[in-house]
Each structure stands twice: as structure tokens, then as C-alpha cells.
Amino acid sequence: MDMKANKKKLGLKEKYAHMTRGLDWETTYQPKDKVFPQATFEGIKVHDWDKWEDPFRLTMDAYWKYQAEKERKLYAVLDAFAQNNGHLGITDARYLSAVKLFLTGISPLEYMAHRGFAAAGRNFPGVGPRVACLMQSIDEVRHAQTQIHALSNYNKFYEGFHAGASHQIERLWYLSVPKSFFDDAFSAGPFEWMIAIGFSFEYVLTNLLFVPFMSGAAYNGDMATVTFGFSAQSDEARHMTLGLECIKFMLEQDPDNLPIVQKWIDKWAWRGIRVLSLVSTMMDYMLPKRVMSWKEAWEIYFEQNGGALFNDLAKYGIKVPDCIAQCTVDKEHQSHQLWLTLCTHSHAMGLHTWLPDAEEMDWLSAKYPNTFDKYYRPRFDELRERADKGERFFANTLPMLCQVCQIPMLFTEPDDPTKICYRESEFQGEKYHTCSDGCKHIFDDEPEKYIQAWLPVYQLYQGNCWPEGTDPTAEGFNPVAKYLEWCHIDAKDTGDYEGSSDQANFAAWRGAATQNT
Amino acid sequence: MSTVFIAFQTNEDTRPIVESILADNPHAVLDEQPAMVKINAEGSLVIKRESIEERIGRDFDLQELQVNLITLSGYLDEDDDQLTLAWKN
Ligand SMILES: [Fe+2]
Ligand SMILES: [Fe+2]
Numbered sequence: 001m002d003m004k005a006n007k008k009k010l011g012l013k014e015k016y017a018h019m020t021r022g023l024d025w026e027t028t029y030q031p032k033d034k035v036f037p038q039a040t041f042e043g044i045k046v047h048d049w050d051k052w053e054d055p056f057r058l059t060m061d062a063y064w065k066y067q068a069e070k071e072r073k074l075y076a077v078l079d080a081f082a083q084n085n086g087h088l089g090i091t092d093a094r095y096l097s098a099v100k101l102f103l104t105g106i107s108p109l110e111y112m113a114h115r116g117f118a119a120a121g122r123n124f125p126g127v128g129p130r131v132a133c134l135m136q137s138i139d140e141v142r143h144a145q146t147q148i149h150a151l152s153n154y155n156k157f158y159e160g161f162h163a164g165a166s167h168q169i170e171r172l173w174y175l176s177v178p179k180s181f182f183d184d185a186f187s188a189g190p191f192e193w194m195i196a197i198g199f200s201f202e203y204v205l206t207n208l209l210f211v212p213f214m215s216g217a218a219y220n221g222d223m224a225t226v227t228f229g230f231s232a233q234s235d236e237a238r239h240m241t242l243g244l245e246c247i248k249f250m251l252e253q254d255p256d257n258l259p260i261v262q263k264w265i266d267k268w269a270w271r272g273i274r275v276l277s278l279v280s281t282m283m284d285y286m287l288p289k290r291v292m293s294w295k296e297a298w299e300i301y302f303e304q305n306g307g308a309l310f311n312d313l314a315k316y317g318i319k320v321p322d323c324i325a326q327c328t329v330d331k332e333h334q335s336h337q338l339w340l341t342l343c344t345h346s347h348a349m350g351l352h353t354w355l356p357d358a359e360e361m362d363w364l365s366a367k368y369p370n371t372f373d374k375y376y377r378p379r380f381d382e383l384r385e386r387a388d389k390g391e392r393f394f395a396n397t398l399p400m401l402c403q404v405c406q407i408p409m410l411f412t413e414p415d416d417p418t419k420i421c422y423r424e425s426e427f428q429g430e431k432y433h434t435c436s437d438g439c440k441h442i443f444d445d446e447p448e449k450y451i452q453a454w455l456p457v458y459q460l461y462q463g464n465c466w467p468e469g470t471d472p473t474a475e476g477f478n479p480v481a482k483y484l485e486w487c488h489i490d491a492k493d494t495g496d497y498e499g500s501s502d503q504a505n506f507a508a509w510r511g512a513a514t515q516n517t
Numbered sequence: 518m519s520t521v522f523i524a525f526q527t528n529e530d531t532r533p534i535v536e537s538i539l540a541d542n543p544h545a546v547l548d549e550q551p552a553m554v555k556i557n558a559e560g561s562l563v564i565k566r567e568s569i570e571e572r573i574g575r576d577f578d579l580q581e582l583q584v585n586l587i588t589l590s591g592y593l594d595e596d597d598d599q600l601t602l603a604w605k606n
Contacts (some may be wrong), residue, residue: 308519
């Protein structure tokens with residue numbers, strides 16, 4: 001047999017041992033608990049950090065090599081996209097609303113994930129998770145950067161791409177939904193962070209975000225998004241594996257960890273599911289060419305795949321979170337309720353919405369036979385009728401928000417889809433409102449944390465969200481208009497897609513690309 | 518038994534990889550989606566370095582899989598010769 005020229009000197013397992021464990025050292029001039037002060041306050045007991053092993057056994061040298069290869073592939077495609085008017089290849093400029101939502105709502109979270117994993121890597125006493133968290137931290141900053149680079153190609157031509165990460169994530173009423181999710185996780189301890197992001201978001205929910213989103217982008221001709229999406233997603237398998245290892249590790253280290261872990265799983269499953277309702281509208285309403293319905297994606301990636309996971313975790317005593325019963329009801333309603341709210345509030349959003357046309361409503365009826373015709377088609381018909389008379393309806397005010405998930409109070413009671421669900425808690429003499437039993441439960445468990453939530457709509461009406469020098473006593477003062485100015489939103493970015501400059505420009509440029517005049 | 522899966526970008530790098538997986542796992546089912554190929558299998562799935570090398574005619578490091586990987590499900594174990602995905606219950 002020929003000797004292979006590139007025969008490795010060390011096997012994978014040996015190399016991993018040398019380049020993780022082998023690089024650790026015992027502290028001598030400071031006690032270990034002073035060096036890792038966050039390792040114990042959450043109550044998680046760890047007896048042997050060496051039991052934590054990355055199943056991919058990825059070491060830093062290999063990491064750099066493969067990440068560099070991913071970047072080369074990505075930027076070659078982005079150059080081709082820019083050089084060949086790739087933006088005209090999409091099915092319809094309506095599709096860009098989904099991309100705007102991604103850039104403003106998700107890309108800033110990548111940056112938060114970068115910071116959070118850097119902190120987790122610093123705070124874990126074990127060298128295995130430290131190395132894995134370090135790699136994930138670098139992955140996440142790469143995701144933020146490549147998404148901003150890729151989508152800057154759309155910013156050259158279309159509205160609404162200009163201020164997502166710089167101003168809007170911290171100010172806009174609907175972007176506080178994803179932002180608060182990460183703020184909540186980052187202000188917890190390192191173990192809760194790992195359950196929130198590593199396990200709940202990366203393992204249980206990420207498939208619902210990235211896989212349909214990227215397949216949807218491919219289906220709608222968006223080469224830039226597919227490419228950064230897949231490039232990011234190639235890191236995701238490693239992140240998911242880290243999340244799963246982490247939970248297994250905590251449960252195997254000490255039986256006392258079980259109730260703490262179960263509480264975090266319950267909390268973060270619900271928090272994550274609430275954030276993903278934004279993705280449900282994307283799949284059911286925002287993609288001109290649809291891949292599958294939200295309900296179908298939920299059934300494949302949550303019910304089947306999540307079910308397999310929870311079957312497996314049952315041996316540790318982990319139970320399926322209680323909120324899943326509610327989710328089984330919600331999957332038939334959630335995208336419709338949220339899209340109706342977005343449609344009637346897009347005068348105050350950085351993206352366009354539109355009423356589904358007849359063909360789209362038939363698709364929705366077929367995908368949601370139990371609910372669409374009964375509850376939602378009549379409301380879209382009513383909105384369409386008004387729009388046809390030139391009276392497209394927009395609500396004049398902004399909605400009340402849930403104190404925990406920060407989603408507008410728009411979802412309905414589990415047993416009555418015609419009644420908005422409100423829950424109320426009292427803490428230190430003040431009333432706080434939440435959108436569901438799930439969020440109320442989270443609030444009641446840590447009220448001191450959630451009373452500090454910065455709720456954009458409330459801040460606006462308290463007068464804290466206007467440009468400097470604004471005079472709210474001036475004649476004809478419009479608080480929402482001033483708020484949008486503060487959010488760096490221009491009138492061109494808002495409202496219905498019908499009649500927008502995105503619509504006009506896309507039609508004109510696409511026409512110019514196929515004709516000589 | 519629960520299903521494990523692995524998904525790759527659809528491209529020329531992954532075509533021989535997918536072929537090897539299907540050959541080594543007769544119980545696996547191919548699911549082709551826009552720009553993505555997903556392989557589902559009851560219980561477990563194994564990816565063998567040698568089978569891929571036979572098809573591509575060069576040495577292959579299983580860690581190269583990471584470049585085109587999209588998602589997976591199940592517990593993973595990787596060494597120099599094979600990568601397995603399995604549910605343990
Ligand atoms: Fe990421
Ligand atoms: Fe809520």
C-alpha cells in the first residue's frame with residue numbers, strides 16, 4: 001500500500017486532547033473561584049470538566065483552515081452578485097421585506113451572540129467548552145459581518161437597509177422582540193446563556209429560522225442571502241452540537257442540576273418560539289414563492305425533530321415543556337394574526353407589507369383548512385375592500401407590548417381565537433402585562449429582572465424617543481412621526497408595497513435589463 | 518426509533534458525499550430541497566471516509582464536511598475514519 005503524502009502525525013482524538021486539555025493550566029497565584037467568579041452562582045454543580053468533549057473534535061488549526069475556505073467561497077459569490085446585477089434576479093421586490101426583517105432583526109443578534117459566547121468562553125472553568133465557545137464567538141462575528149456585507153448590495157438600490165444595526169435594533173418597537181431575547185440571555189449567568197442560545201435557539205429552533213429562510217431565498221432567486229445563509233449555517237451544525245453536549249453534560253454531572261435545567265428549557269423554549277413568530281409571517285406571507293407553510297415547517301422541525309430530542313432527554317428526567325400544548329394550537333393562527341398586525345402598522349415599520357392577493361389566499365386556505373377561511377380571510381377581505389376605495393387602513397397608534405417577550409398584545413386565548421390574550425401580574429404595587437401564560441410564568445419567576453424591560457412603545461409615549469430639541473407642545477405634533485425620525489426611518493421605507501418606490505424602481509430596472517430603450 | 522438527519526448544500530463537492538452516504542446506509546432516505554440536500558435515517562447514520570475517497574479519487578479529511586454542512590440532528594461522534602449520528606434511546 002502507498003504511503004499517503006499527507007498522512008497525519010496525530011489522530012483526531014489525540015490532536016484534540018493536546019490542543020484543548022493540553023493547553024489548560026492550574027492557577028497558582030489566585031484561587032480558581034476568583035478566576036472564574038460566575039461559575040457557581042446559578043447553582044449548577046460540576047464535578048469533572050474533562051467529561052465535556054466536542055464531538056467534532058475541532059481544533060484551532062483546522063478551524064482556521066475551514067473557515068478561510070468558507071469565506072473564499074462566499075466573497076467570490078458576492079463579487080459575482082454585484083458585478084451581474086444580482087438584485088434583479090429576485091422573484092419580486094416584495095421579497096425584500098423578508099430580507100430587511102432579517103438584516104434589522106437577526107444580524108444584530110449575531111453580534112450579540114459573538115459577545116455572549118466570548119463571555120461564556122471566559123467564564124467556564126472547563127477548557128473543552130472554553131475552546132468551543134471561543135470558536136463560536138468568532139463564528140458569530142463573522143455572521144454579522146458577512147450578512148451586512150452581502151445585504152449592502154441591496155442597500156445600493158432599495159429602501160430600508162440603511163440603519164438596522166446602527167439605530168433601529170435599539171429603538172424600533174418590533175425589533176425589541178429579538179433584541180430583548182438576547183438581552184435576557186446575556187444578562188443571565190454562563191450556564192443559562194448556554195441553554196438559552198446554545199440549546200434552545202441553536203439546537204431546538206435554529207432549523208426553523210435558517211433552513212426555511214435559506215431555502216426560501218434560493219427559491220426566490222436571492223443569491224446573496226442564500227450564500228451568506230449557507231456560509232453561516234455551515235457553522236451552525238457545530239453550534240447545535242455544542243448546545244446538545246452542554247445540556248447532556250449538565251444533566252450527567254449532578255442530579256441536582258435537573259430542576260434548574262428544566263426551568264431554563266421551559267423558559268427559553270417559549271421565549272424562542274415567540275421570537276420565531278416573525279419567521280412564521282415570512283414563510284406564509286412574505287415569500288412571493290413559498291417553500292412550505294409555517295405549520296409544515298413547525299411539524300417537521302419542531303414536532304418531529306424536537307420530539308426525537310425530548311424522547312432522548314427523557315432518560316435524564318427532562319420533560320417536554322408545558323408550552324408545547326399551546327404551540328400546537330398556535331401553529332394554525334400565529335402567522336395570520338401577526339401579519340394582520342404588521343399590515344395595519346407598517347406606516348411605522350422599516351419595511352413594506354401588503355394584503356395577500358386572491359391566489360395567495362387560496363394557498364393559505366389550503367395550508368390552513370381549519371382556520372384561514374373561518375377567522376382570517378374575512379379580515380383580509382375587509383382590508384382589501386377599504387384599500388380598493390383608497391382608504392388603506394393603518395392603526396394610528398402603536399400597540400401595547402408584552403413585558404417579557406415584547407411582542408405586541410395580538411395573540412389570542414388558547415381556547416378562543418377571537419379574544420386577545422392578556423395576563424396581569426402585580427409586583428411592588430405596579431401592574432405588568434404579559435401576552436400568554438408562558439410569558440406570565442417567566443415574569444412571575446423573576447419580576448425584578450423584567451420590570452426593567454425597556455419597552456419602545458411605552459418609552460415613546462413617555463416622551464423618550466424623539467430627536468433632540470423636539471417640542472411635543474407644538475401645533476399639530478405627531479408623536480409617531482417624530483419617533484420614526486428618531487429611528488432613522490424615512491416615509492419611503494414604510495407602508496404598503498403597492499405604490500412604494502421599491503416597487504417602481506424594481507419594475508423600471510428589470511425593464512431596463514431586458515430592453516434596449 | 519427516532520429519525521436522525523444531516524443536510525448539505527447542493528453542489529459538486531457534496532454530490533459524491535451524498536452518494537457515499539446513501540450507499541453505506543441502505544435505510545437512509547434522500548430529500549432534495551431548493552439548494553439543499555437532506556438525508557433522513559431511522560435511528561442512526563454513518564459517514565465513512567473511505568467511501569468518499571473511493572468516489573473522489575483523493576484523500577479526504579472528514580472535517581472537510583464542515584464546509585458544506587447545513588444542519589444535523591442526533592448525537593454526533595467523529596474520528597478519523599467515520600462520523601456517526603445516532604439517538605441513543
Ligand atoms: Fe450565527
Ligand atoms: Fe409575551
